[in-house]
Amino acid sequence: xxxxxxxxxxxxxxxxxxxxxxxxxxxxxxxxxxxxxxxxxxxxxxxxxxxxxxxxxxxxxxxxxxxxxxxxxxxxxxxxxxxxxxxxxxxxxxxxxxxxxxxxxxxxxxxxxxxxxxxxxxxxxxxxxxxxxxxxxxxxxxxxxxxxxxxxxxxxxxxxxxxxxxxxxxxxxxxxxxxxxxxxxxxxxxxxxxxxxxxxxxxxxxxxxxxxxxxxxxxxxxxxxxxxxxxxxxxxxxxxxxxxxxxxxxxxxxxxxxxxxxxxxxxxxxxxxxxxxxxxxxxxxxxxxxxxxxxxxxxxxxxxxxxxxxxxxxxxxxxxxxxxxxxxxxxxxxxxxxxxxxxxxxxxxxxxxxxxxxxxxxxxxxxxxxxxxxxxxxxxxxxxxxxxxxxxxxxxxxxxxxxxxxxxxxxxxxxxxxxxxxxxxxxxxxxxxxxxxxxxxxxxxxxxxxxxxxxxxxxxxxxxxxxxxxxxxxxxxxxxxxxxxxxxxxxxxxxxxxxxxxxxxxxxxxxxxxxxxxxxxxxxxxxxxxxxxxxxxxxxxxxxxxxxxxxxxxxxxxxxxxxxxxxxxxxxxxxxxxxxxxxxxxxxxxxxxxxxxxxxxxxxxxxxxxxxxxxxxxxxxxxxxxxxxxxxxxxxxxxxxxxxxxxxxxxxxxxxxxxxxxxxxxxxxxxxxxxxxxxxxxxxxxxxxxxxxxxxxxxxxxxxxxxxxxxxxxxxxxxxxxxx
Ligand code: C2E
Ligand code: MG
Ligand code: MG
Numbered sequence: 001x002x003x004x005x006x007x008x009x010x011x012x013x014x015x016x017x018x019x020x021x022x023x024x025x026x027x028x029x030x031x032x033x034x035x036x037x038x039x040x041x042x043x044x045x046x047x048x049x050x051x052x053x054x055x056x057x058x059x060x061x062x063x064x065x066x067x068x069x070x071x072x073x074x075x076x077x078x079x080x081x082x083x084x085x086x087x088x089x090x091x092x093x094x095x096x097x098x099x100x101x102x103x104x105x106x107x108x109x110x111x112x113x114x115x116x117x118x119x120x121x122x123x124x125x126x127x128x129x130x131x132x133x134x135x136x137x138x139x140x141x142x143x144x145x146x147x148x149x150x151x152x153x154x155x156x157x158x159x160x161x162x163x164x165x166x167x168x169x170x171x172x173x174x175x176x177x178x179x180x181x182x183x184x185x186x187x188x189x190x191x192x193x194x195x196x197x198x199x200x201x202x203x204x205x206x207x208x209x210x211x212x213x214x215x216x217x218x219x220x221x222x223x224x225x226x227x228x229x230x231x232x233x234x235x236x237x238x239x240x241x242x243x244x245x246x247x248x249x250x251x252x253x254x255x256x257x258x259x260x261x262x263x264x265x266x267x268x269x270x271x272x273x274x275x276x277x278x279x280x281x282x283x284x285x286x287x288x289x290x291x292x293x294x295x296x297x298x299x300x301x302x303x304x305x306x307x308x309x310x311x312x313x314x315x316x317x318x319x320x321x322x323x324x325x326x327x328x329x330x331x332x333x334x335x336x337x338x339x340x341x342x343x344x345x346x347x348x349x350x351x352x353x354x355x356x357x358x359x360x361x362x363x364x365x366x367x368x369x370x371x372x373x374x375x376x377x378x379x380x381x382x383x384x385x386x387x388x389x390x391x392x393x394x395x396x397x398x399x400x401x402x403x404x405x406x407x408x409x410x411x412x413x414x415x416x417x418x419x420x421x422x423x424x425x426x427x428x429x430x431x432x433x434x435x436x437x438x439x440x441x442x443x444x445x446x447x448x449x450x451x452x453x454x455x456x457x458x459x460x461x462x463x464x465x466x467x468x469x470x471x472x473x474x475x476x477x478x479x480x481x482x483x484x485x486x487x488x489x490x491x492x493x494x495x496x497x498x499x500x501x502x503x504x505x506x507x508x509x510x511x512x513x514x515x516x517x518x519x520x521x522x523x524x525x526x527x528x529x530x531x532x533x534x535x536x537x538x539x540x541x542x543x544x545x546x547x548x549x550x551x552x553x554x555x556x557x558x559x560x561x562x563x564x565x566x567x568x569x570x571x572x573x574x575x576x577x578x579x580x581x582x583x584x585x586x587x588x589x590x591x592x593x594x595x596x597x598x599x600x601x602x603x604x605x606x607x608x609x610x611x612x613x614x615x616x617x618x619x620x621x622x623x624x625x626x627x628x629x630x631x632x633x634x635x636x637x638x639x640x641x642x643x644x645x646x647x648x649x650x651x652x653x654x655x656x657x658x659x660x661x662x663x664x665x666x667x668x669x670x671x672x673x674x675x676x677x678x679x680x681x682x683x684x685x686x687x688x689x690x691x692x693x694x695x696x697x698x699x700x701x702x703x704x705x706x707x708x709x710x711x712x713x714x715x716x717x718x719x720x721x722x723x724x
Contacts, residue, residue, distance in 0.1 A: 052148035074120035090117035200247030216243035298354035325388035328435035340604035392450035483706035586616030646680025
């Protein structure tokens, strides 16, 4: 588009600003000269105005400009007068402004409003809101008055605000963090996508509502207090965790951070609430804390959690009276399960045991895995010590039925040490240790028992500990030796062999019986050292025994093996080594094992026995009748000799029943084609009875107690009728 009159719009030259109207200029149009007088009235206003004021003639030439106008255009009055006013416009605005100017020229007295940009000499752009009034007919003016208010800064401010808002909008809507705005009544006024996604509701469903519909019912109202204080301005920002109920019914945990948006006076306008779904973290933390307090294998509480519960339980007893109890349960011969069936089966057994124990654990009590094959049971709210014993009996009973492990039935029993306490026990540190002391007593009494701790046991435990230490030294110092008790053929009264029995000759205490120190040694690896010592010694001793030339064959030696030794993988090599070293014929070695060795792990026991059997070694089943022997096992293992326990031979109470039992045992052994040996023969009556039953072998004080190695030759030399 072209301006209506090229000439009129051409910037007026300095010359053109000289007196004399232009071609287009109507007659009477004002010239710049004498402006001062003509605009005296305008001057009054213009000089002081903070707004821009110019007057232009019909041709668009500047005939008056106030200081603000001159400053805006970047010129002096002299430079400006007579020049074309459009020259100071921003090029992009010229065409539009000129069109409106022409329109205005046609209506004298009219005003128009517009927003225009100016371009100063120096390139500076200003934005003005202008009012142009056609005052051409007004003699005092004779031109168009243009009043302009500079809105550049305001515009910039508004623009900045708009940009700011845009950024804020983007930050809100596109934010990965769930966010909502709420009004002073805490109703949702905006919710971003992330929030809607987290909660499962659309923004439309949320607008105008408070958080109640999606807050987990129990958590409604938990944040009210902080919200009220925030409205009052007492609280700047608050953070809290609450649960939401998603539209799909799922519960999630969210961490909420709420800040008030305030005006310049500090009045709260609305709330900005940003949230974080912490459900996963929470689950993880819970899992971690569960892991920290539970045993991964059995899922039972671990020692840490138990200690905490014990502390609380103890505190309750101190406060309210009553009794509490700690029961320490240890699986009998569990090591054998691991060694013979493998660790997987061992783990399976532990889980199965934990499951059984848990079934009989009261809700108020705590069952925990103490480690290895030990479990702790905390019983609360007891009234009598007898109740603690009932708990122990119940736990033992729960393991009575055999366990199905890896396709076969395995027996697993346990022993329990019990500690009962009342409010007089102000310290709980010792309970577990005392239960351990009682447990030791329980094991000593035979497996599958419980024993309640008494203070006197403590002293025993201390001396036991001291004794264990001494035993180590004693072994190193050569205080341990082997004695030999003769085994006689009851029919001929001739010696067939000797049982090797260990002795500890203590420098101060004298002879200490193996029933005292063998169980101690069995608590540690020391038993393996003692065991191989016994074997080497006995085999070496036996290799020098000679029966009088008139007798057939040579005496054998029987050596006791503890369960630990039997399950020790190096047993076979050790036996072979001892035989090789001494030169003793394997046929002269008999190994004594007890039912506890054989009972649980028949397959493994059989393979070890077979292996040694192939070498020529035979077995005696010791202490027969005291364990839980099953006849089918007995038939399977088929030891050469069965040693009838002395409780059948010399019972404390002589009764018919015992006599019947003895008879039954002997005839059973004979049916299975085994040699029967009676232990502990002390009287000639017992001997006579055994002879009448056809029991082949016997040993006992009636013949001789165990003697030192150097006395064996003397026994061997005795005549048969000297034995009684
Ligand atoms: P055991 O193998 O049943 O040994 C028989 C026990 O009965 C021996 O006790 C023996 O001295 C005792 N005895 C023999 N005749 C009579 C009698 O007429 N009356 C009475 N009342 N007792 C008699 P000891 O030597 O005290 O051994 C006790 C247990 O210690 C043994 O029982 C055995 O289980 C264990 N033991 C002994 N030496 C060893 C060893 O070298 N290794 C292992 N692992 N255990 C051993
Ligand atoms: Mg024995
Ligand atoms: Mg025995």
